[in-house]
Amino acid sequence: MTESEERRDVFKLSRDWLSVQEVVDTVSGSSCGAISMFIGTTREDELGGRKVIGLDYEAYELMAQSEFSKLCDDIRERWPTVTHVCVHHRLGWVKVGEASVAMAISSPHRHDGQQAIRHCIERLKASLPIWKKEVYDTQEESWKENAE
């Protein structure tokens, strides 16, 4: 197998708690000296007297997978040394404090991976067909919108 055949791009939408260890293991390999990660969690937030108690996520699942593949192609074009990419994203109900997304990128040296992980979360927010609504302690709800 050549190096490029061994490269993994793994995307998972999950209704369960995200395992950071599983994400790390997915991108680990003996040719990778560096793993850069990002984990997004729901902050405890108060908006006009209402308290956020959690988020409810939905996705256009098949399209999310194909947009993830495009995202990986884009990353590999910009940082050809990137070895493996793994993104796990929650669906359904996510309580305040829990991770809604965990992603890791491995590379032989750290600089490429560190730049690539920043690009990965930006592009994910801009292009993957995933939506969340905030749910408040007043039982009100509000669909969110990512900044451009």
Added chain:
Amino acid sequence: MTESEERRDVFKLSRDWLSVQEVVDTVSGSSCGAISMFIGTTREDELGGRKVIGLDYEAYELMAQSEFSKLCDDIRERWPTVTHVCVHHRLGWVKVGEASVAMAISSPHRHDGQQAIRHCIERLKASLPIWKKEVYDTQEESWKENAE
């Protein structure tokens, strides 16, 4: 307790396998929307026909702790929104493929944490009194030196 009293700077030198989950848990908190991480592992490397089979780490432990505190002060001065910082570093024998350092920084928003984690690994390599030697399959050994 005020926000600033709650901030954690956690440094651990460990002869055991590093738990990524433990590092993440240490920096988690309901005020943090973003966790940025870096994991450094030993690459499988060949140097002039010799194969690296692992690394042997040692540290000036008490001083490493005090240099870590300075490093955290420096990070908080540059990125005042940084919430928690956690670094676990291996000591002793580390096989190829295993993590020798795992670090995480939490922050309310992701940009500060992403910049801070890059600074954290650079500063750690430049200032913490920790040394490694590479051990080869030929039973030769060689002390390493971080680039400036």
Added chain:
Amino acid sequence: MTAQVCVLYFAKSVELTGVKEEEIVAVPTPISSRDLWSLLLQRHPRLLLLQDQVVFAVRHQYVAIGDQVVTLGDGDEVAVVPPLSGG
């Protein structure tokens, strides 16, 4: 020509239409994405609340609402895509 397409709604657009997906049996094709949006507005007038905020995804490709012409085939998926908020 017309095509029978499957329209998928997500997020706010589900609440406005009351459906997650529906078959529309005779969509003219080719059709501009603006005319396709008008056609959905006729069926679900409350979608007007998302005017200027949504895009389509036609066969998993984003298409802005405007002059762009799309060619539809029977069984094609067309999704109404409100502002994204993943991550």
Added chain:
Amino acid sequence: MTAQVCVLYFAKSVELTGVKEEEIVAVPTPISSRDLWSLLLQRHPRLLLLQDQVVFAVRHQYVAIGDQVVTLGDGDEVAVVPPLSGG
């Protein structure tokens, strides 16, 4: 004045001196870090291999080898610090 200090060796300097730590009973103080290095070289000539590569840590503070004068007290820790390679 003299002080009794504890000298710690790390990494390559352990291999060159054969010791990890030693008490030195009568180190002149104040002393320039260069003179302190010369004093260690007299005890362990093989340390010369690390010349221009090491720094000291005196009471956990890095001190370059040169004109800088350090004041030592009994029981102070002085470490020989070869090039760092953590991470």
